[in-house]
Amino acid sequence: xxxxxxxxxxxxxxxxxxxxxxxxxxxxxxxxxxxxxxxxxxxxxxxxxxxxxxxxxxxxxxxxxxxxxxxxxxxxxxxxxxxxxxxxxxxxxxxxxxxxxxxxxxxxxxxxxxxxxxxxxxxxxxxxxxxxxxxxxxxxxxxxxxxxxxxxxxxxxxxxxxxxxxxxxxxxxxxxxxxxxxxxxxxxxxxxxxxxxxxxxxxxxxxxxxxxxxxxxxxxxxxxxxxxxxxxxxxxxxxxxxxxxxxxxxxxxxxxxxxxxx
Amino acid sequence: xxxxxxxxxxxxxxxxxxxxxxxxxxxxxxxxxxxxxxxxxxxxxxxxxxxxxxxxxxxxxxxxxxxxxxxxxxxxxxxxxxxxxxxxxxxxxxxxxxxxxxxxxxxxxxxxxxxxxxxxxxxxxxxxxxxxxxxxxxxxxxxxxxxxxxxxxxxxxxxxxxxxxxxxxxxxxxxxxxxxxxxxxxxxxxxxxxxxxxxxxxxxxxxxxxxxxxxxxxxxxxxxxxxxxxxxxxxxxxxxxxxxxxxxxxxxxxxxxxxxxxxxxxxxxxxxxxxxxxxxxxxxxxxxxxxxxxxxxxxxxxxxxxxxxxxxxxxxxxxxxxxxxxxxxxxxxxxxxxxxxxxxxxxxxxxxxxxxxxxxxxxxxxxxxxxxxxxxxxxxxxxxxxxxxxxxxxxxxxxxxxxxxxxxxxxxxxxxxxxxxxxxxxxxxxxxxxxxxxxxx
Numbered sequence: 087x088x089x090x091x092x093x094x095x096x097x098x099x100x101x102x103x104x105x106x107x108x109x110x111x112x113x114x115x116x117x118x119x120x121x122x123x124x125x126x127x128x129x130x131x132x133x134x135x136x137x138x139x140x141x142x143x144x145x146x147x148x149x150x151x152x153x154x155x156x157x158x159x160x161x162x163x164x165x166x167x168x169x170x171x172x173x174x175x176x177x178x179x180x181x182x183x184x185x186x187x188x189x190x191x192x193x194x195x196x197x198x199x200x201x202x203x204x205x206x207x208x209x210x211x212x213x214x215x216x217x218x219x220x221x222x223x224x225x226x227x228x229x230x231x232x233x234x235x236x237x238x239x240x241x242x243x244x245x246x247x248x249x250x251x252x253x254x255x256x257x258x259x260x261x262x263x264x265x266x267x268x269x270x271x272x273x274x275x276x277x278x279x280x281x282x283x284x285x286x287x288x289x290x291x292x293x294x295x296x297x298x299x300x301x302x303x304x305x306x307x308x309x310x311x312x313x314x315x316x317x318x319x320x321x322x323x324x325x326x327x328x329x330x331x332x333x334x335x336x337x338x339x340x341x342x343x344x345x346x347x348x
Numbered sequence: 349x350x351x352x353x354x355x356x357x358x359x360x361x362x363x364x365x366x367x368x369x370x371x372x373x374x375x376x377x378x379x380x381x382x383x384x385x386x387x388x389x390x391x392x393x394x395x396x397x398x399x400x401x402x403x404x405x406x407x408x409x410x411x412x413x414x415x416x417x418x419x420x421x422x423x424x425x426x427x428x429x430x431x432x433x434x435x436x437x438x439x440x441x442x443x444x445x446x447x448x449x450x451x452x453x454x455x456x457x458x459x460x461x462x463x464x465x466x467x468x469x470x471x472x473x474x475x476x477x478x479x480x481x482x483x484x485x486x487x488x489x490x491x492x493x494x495x496x497x498x499x500x501x502x503x504x505x506x507x508x509x510x511x512x513x514x515x516x517x518x519x520x521x522x523x524x525x526x527x528x529x530x531x532x533x534x535x536x537x538x539x540x541x542x543x544x545x546x547x548x549x550x551x552x553x554x555x556x557x558x559x560x561x562x563x564x565x566x567x568x569x570x571x572x573x574x575x576x577x578x579x580x581x582x583x584x585x586x587x588x589x590x591x592x593x594x595x596x597x598x599x600x601x602x603x604x605x606x607x608x609x610x611x612x613x614x615x616x617x618x619x620x621x622x623x624x625x626x627x628x629x630x631x632x633x634x635x636x637x638x639x640x641x642x643x644x645x646x647x648x649x650x651x652x653x654x655x656x657x658x659x660x661x662x663x664x665x666x667x668x669x670x671x672x673x674x675x676x677x678x679x680x681x682x683x684x685x686x687x688x689x690x691x692x693x694x695x696x697x698x699x700x701x702x703x704x705x706x707x708x709x710x711x712x713x714x715x716x717x718x719x720x721x722x723x724x725x726x727x728x729x730x731x732x733x734x735x736x737x738x739x740x741x742x743x744x745x746x747x748x749x750x751x752x753x754x755x756x757x758x759x760x761x762x763x764x765x766x767x768x769x770x771x772x773x774x775x776x777x778x779x780x781x782x783x784x785x786x787x788x789x
Contacts, residue, residue, distance in 0.1 A: 242527060243642065245654050247661055252513075256530035257625060321622030324646040 090134045095193065097127015098158070098186040105179035109253055117175055124182055128162045131189075135159060144208060147215040150346040151195040158188035160223035164267070168227065172263050176254055180230040210288060214281040221274030222342060225310070228267035229335035232328035235260040239325050261323050264331060272314050279307055302341040309334040352692055353394050353489060353759065354414045357448035358421060358440055359406035362462045365439035372431050375400040380476065383428065384483035392417040395487040397480035397494070401472055403462055408452060410489040414444050449493065449684050453677045456497035457504040458511075465510040465666045470501045488759040492687065500680045507676065510669040513662035518549040520658045521629045521650070522556055525597055528627050528648060533557035536595040540564045540588065541602030542574055546631050549599050550578055562595060564588050566602070589613055593620045599629045600636035608636040614644055629655070687772055691762050697746050699771040704738045
């Protein structure tokens with residue numbers, strides 16, 4: 087398993103470098119090779135997760151270390167799925183490093199012994215954190231796409247064409263990908279929070295206690311809910327939507343660590 | 349022995365000659381055929397190709413006495429075009445040898461064009477080469493030179509981004525539109541006013557499948573005319589604000605002394621558009637679109653200067669890429685020189701002998717290495733035997749190559765010999781397709 091994990095890490099690092107190279111040199115071959123390397127890394131990572139599930143009987147989301155690694159896996163999974171539909175080639179240059187970072191931190195963190203919770207609450211915990219991690223991955227990509235959007239929008243608005251203007255795709259494409267990631271991520275986030283409430287009821291006997299982390303969870307959800315609503319109802323898009331996606335993700339990450347460390 | 353032929357490139361282009369001179373010397377397709385027929389029998393000109401566009405007239409010759417051939421062509425030009433030599437003589441450039449080769453490569457790769465990197469020129473050169481072949485005026489040297497120039501041009505196009513970026517206003521508008529909308533198909537366009545540049549921009553957008561097209565003009569009749577041209581819909585000038593709700597790209601080019609659209613016109617507009625992006629191309633001077641409008645989110649306003657700046661950057665980019673192109677040309681000229689120098693009797697015979705001798709030595713070494721029982725004398729005998737074999741085998745080809753045959757045949761035989769025995773192996777990549785085989789288009 088350690089070898090598989092090392093291989094997937096190598097795949098992520100390799101594709102990260104490859105995608106940067108693609109941005110600079112603009113050679114399709116580099117892109118193809120990088121994508122292949124990323125896919126191989128992803129398959130190894132999937133293998134690691136499969137082994138973990140076989141060993142422990144539940145999704146590897148029981149502690150920060152496992153969850154980060156699963157987050158890395160989910161980011162790549164969402165990215166690969168998006169690529170089928172959108173072919174947003176430059177996105178890899180941000181996604182692969184993010185996955186790499188998550189996996190590296192996970193590998194550095196100590197591996198605490200999992201104390202086995204009662205089966206039912208463990209199941210809810212798995213569902214709760216599992217959906218949240220997937221949602222987090224989708225919203226992370228929405229955030230990265232938002233960053234790309236702001237860069238490209240700035241170039242067109244300020245009429246300063248340069249390195250990125252040529253290399254980044256059209257505003258419409260960036261906006262669509264951001265929207266798609268948001269539409270995938272938001273229901274997952276919602277379901278994750280609801281399952282968390284149920285889990286809290288089972289463990290603490292209370293649905294909601296006004297702890298800071300729960301307040302932040304609520305704020306995060308409200309930010310994204312507002313964004314989704316505006317997009318659907320009045321066709322909000324562009325710069326403001328991109329900025330809100332980024333802000334939302336920052337709060338989301340903060341809340342995430344609040345839960346694990348707080 | 350016959351003198352070796354030299355390559356000559358002479359002509360004039362947009363840099364050396366004003367349009368009055370160029371148009372007097374330009375050759376139509378029929379002219380070209382006539383010129384090639386007339387010159388093909390000329391005693392001073394062994395091979396020839398003629399290339400004429402609106403920006404240049406180029407004569408490409410292979411001749412054993414280049415200076416005389418140049419004079420002959422000048423005389424011919426003066427008679428054929430009934431233009432005194434003094435009119436064009438100062439505008440002519442004459443390149444001989446390596447310079448001529450370099451010139452041809454640069455022209456084909458569009459490094460010498462008015463708009464560096466434009467793509468048409470290669471096709472035009474291919475056409476004129478085909479024409480020359482049809483009239484049988486291309487021989488070994490020009491064949492090789494032309495095919496080389498095609499592959500150099502192709503290489504520069506793929507290895508540098510010399511042809512990548514838009515360098516005209518209307519292309520720049522399309523390029524920007526693509527960066528905003530991605531695909532331009534099904535994007536509605538509104539043309540306000542009229543004018544050559546604006547209409548050209550609309551045409552480019554239509555070519556990229558943008559539609560429907562709306563045309564607004566102060567004189568409705570003029571609008572109807574223009575709309576017919578683009579198969580669009582004429583609208584009244586007062587309706588512009590309504591149509592802003594549905595169009596994606598607005599090209600404005602009116603003679604109005606003040607802004608046609610101001611920021612206040614946009615109150616509530618973007619909400620009605622559901623924030624879909626709106627792209628203004630303002631070609632008018634004085635401007636039609638209030639630059640303040642650029643501040644509204646999802647609205648982008650480019651005026652004529654913005655577009656010019658965009659082009660300027662692209663031109664600069666091309667210029668940098670051209671430097672890389674020149675390096676590729678240098679390399680190709682060097683390779684061509686090697687081939688061309690080899691296309692002489694002495695180096696070919698020397699090359700042939702060296703190759704045979706190298707093979708003989710290698711094989712001897714191999715044989716002696718495995719036969720240890722041979723005495724010194726045996727070895728000497730075998731050595732003599734192989735040397736004699738090589739000499740006898742090469743005797744007839746050597747005599748044949750040295751014999752002064754017809755000069756045209758001579759170059760051909762030399763070329764065949766070199767290829768038959770693969771004498772240019774060391775200087776050129778073997779895996780490349782033979783440069784004398786027809787290029788794929």
